[in-house]
Amino acid sequence: MLLNHTLRLARLDLALLTRNRMAFFTTIAFPLLLGCVALLLKDGFVSGVSSGLYILTGMLALIGFFVTFMHLTTVFTVRREELVLKRMRGSVLSEAAIFGGSGLACTVIYVLQVAAIITLGMVALGGHMPRNIPLLFLGVVLGSVMFVPMAAALSGFTKSGESAQITVLPAMLVLATTSQASFPLAGMPDIVQRVAGALPLSPVVDVIRIGYFGQDFTQAAPHPAVSFAESWVAAGPRLLLIAAWIVVGVLIARKHFRWEPRSS
Structure with missing residues (x-):
């Protein structure tokens, strides 16, 4: 029963997404x-790999922020x-089922976008197939799942759907600049x-890059090559x-998520 309700709600969310221009741009057009x-x-080159592929794999993680976190913060707030x-x-x-349906719809979109962008990278950047496809997509799926309760929690502090874009902005700036999605932090102090x-976003970036390049990005550059099995360990x-x-x-969501409109 739970699975059936979740799938039905996911299909409904996907249908509603195509009818909302702003949501469509935020979750599909802009991430692409x-x-x-x-x-x-x-x-x-960056960290011993092609700069284009380095940025591309970082964007694969950052896209999840927009597809799941930003979108669902708005959805949960408006529906409340x-x-x-x-x-x-x-x-x-x-x-x-309510959370699962919305999360599943976003995850499906996210996975399809990742597949499309990897294909684009292979064609336009001379990239290659991910060295560990299951690991890469596991990182993608878990990253999307991670952002669902975070979006629910943040919606509790968000007054309206219009203000959701502003509410998520600080989180976007912090995560985008600290996750090494666009540039390495090798020159920063160790504590930083x-x-x-x-x-939250940093481990998603690392898992995706380990899965794509077959190198241990948890180690300092030059990142050592790892086999299929070793990549799981890394x-x-x-x-x-x-x-x-x-x-x-x-x-956090259990404490701050609201099912009814804010009184103020």
Whole structure:
């Protein structure tokens, strides 16, 4: 029953997405344009790999922020203020199905976009197939799952759908500049690197790059090459960190998520 309700809600969310121009741009058009940024920076090398592919793999992680976190923060806020969440909660739908349906719709879109951008990288940047496809897409899926409760939590502090874009801006700036999605932090103080590496988006970037390049990006450059099996070992601590952030996100969401409109 839970799976059936989740799938139905996911299909409904996907259908509604195509009817909302702003949501369509935020979750589909803009992330694809973001992935194309790598095409402008294809010359040179960063951390021992092609700068274009370095940026592209970083964008694969950052796109999840827009597709899941930014979009769902707006969706949850609008539905709360319009009493949609209250009605859904009062129906036969469980809370898990409500969150799961929206999260599944975003994850499906995200996975398809990642596949499309990797293909673009192979054609336009002379890239290659990911060295560990299952690991790369596991990082993508877990990254999307991680952002669902975080979006639910942030929506509790967001007054309206219009203000959601502003609410998520600080998080976007912090995560984009500390995750090494666009540039390495090798020249920064050790404490800065440690803190940045512990933030939510950083492990997603590392897992995706390990899966794509077959190199251990948790180590300093030049990143040592790893086999298919060794890449799982290298990514293990980062996968655990993503799982920890999922737990943290759920705990924060349970405390701050609102099912009814804000009183002020």
